[in-house]
Amino acid sequence: xxxxxxTPKHLITATGQRVTLRCSPRSGDLSVYWYQQSLDQxxxxxxxxxxxxxxxxxxxxxxxxxxxxxxxxxxxxxxSLELGDSALYFCASSVDAGVYEQYFGPGTRLTVT
Amino acid sequence: xxxxxxxxxxxxxxxxxxxxxxxTYDTSESNYYLFWYKQPPSRQxxxxxRQEAYKQQNATENRxxxxxxxxxxxxxxxxxxxxxxxxxxxxxxxxxxxNQGGKLIFGQGTELSVKP
Numbered sequence: 080x081x082x083x084x085x086t087p088k089h090l091i092t093a094t095g096q097r098v099t100l101r102c103s104p105r106s107g108d109l110s111v112y113w114y115q116q117s118l119d120q121x122x123x124x125x126x127x128x129x130x131x132x133x134x135x136x137x138x139x140x141x142x143x144x145x146x147x148x149x150x151x152x153x154x155x156x157x158x159s160l161e162l163g164d165s166a167l168y169f170c171a172s173s174v175d176a177g178v179y180e181q182y183f184g185p186g187t188r189l190t191v192t
Numbered sequence: 193x194x195x196x197x198x199x200x201x202x203x204x205x206x207x208x209x210x211x212x213x214x215x216t217y218d219t220s221e222s223n224y225y226l227f228w229y230k231q232p233p234s235r236q237x238x239x240x241x242r243q244e245a246y247k248q249q250n251a252t253e254n255r256x257x258x259x260x261x262x263x264x265x266x267x268x269x270x271x272x273x274x275x276x277x278x279x280x281x282x283x284x285x286x287x288x289x290x291n292q293g294g295k296l297i298f299g300q301g302t303e304l305s306v307k308p
Binding site: 081110112114121122123124127135137167169171173180181183185186188 | 234239242294296297299300301
């Protein structure tokens with residue numbers, strides 16, 4: 080158990096819908112990362128937050144957004160969902176920005192039908 | 193932009209044998225970290241080993257060791273005395289150091305099967 084929690088574990092929704100994925104980092108970790116794992120794109124970095132502020136952005140679609148709240152939990156919002164958004168979404172956390180040790184949560188499996 | 197390449201989509205090894213997984217990367221950076229992550233069927237991402245680019249000595253963690261060749265931009269993982277529990281997808285990853293954050297760039301993965 081990495082100490083990073085993600086909810087829900089599984090999510091099934093229809094095209095065009097909007098969903099919110101939630102992540103709670105390890106106690107004391109200030110930085111949160113979101114990654115997407117899909118069959119065709121592999122594991123891709125989406126976005127990083129550090130202490131409530133966006134720190135780095137990767138291949139994140141405009142339909143996707145994220146934020147980190149004062150209690151340091153983070154949410155990834157996916158809207159206007161398409162079939163191709165079906166993937167495993169991981170959250171990871173680290174003590175500080177740029178620190179190598181990232182601890183991954185168990186992931187949220189999103190299925191868009 | 194940095195890229196990570198794992199040229200072996202699948203590999204298999206007999207239990208107790210040794211196997212080496214290959215990884216190459218491309219970067220113009222001088223300060224970076226390299227990692228191997230393991231993803232078993234449970235889908236949990238588990239850090240296996242890390243290597244700091246400024247260190248010449250190859251990292252070792254129990255049965256896992258790396259062969260880091262900085263000039264060749266090569267970073268292979270050796271698993272000794274393979275165990276059934278080593279069956280998993282293995283990802284090589286690169287992290288550039290800097291104030292822009294610590295995003296990981298992953299290779300496509302190598303699926304390792306350990307056979308009894």
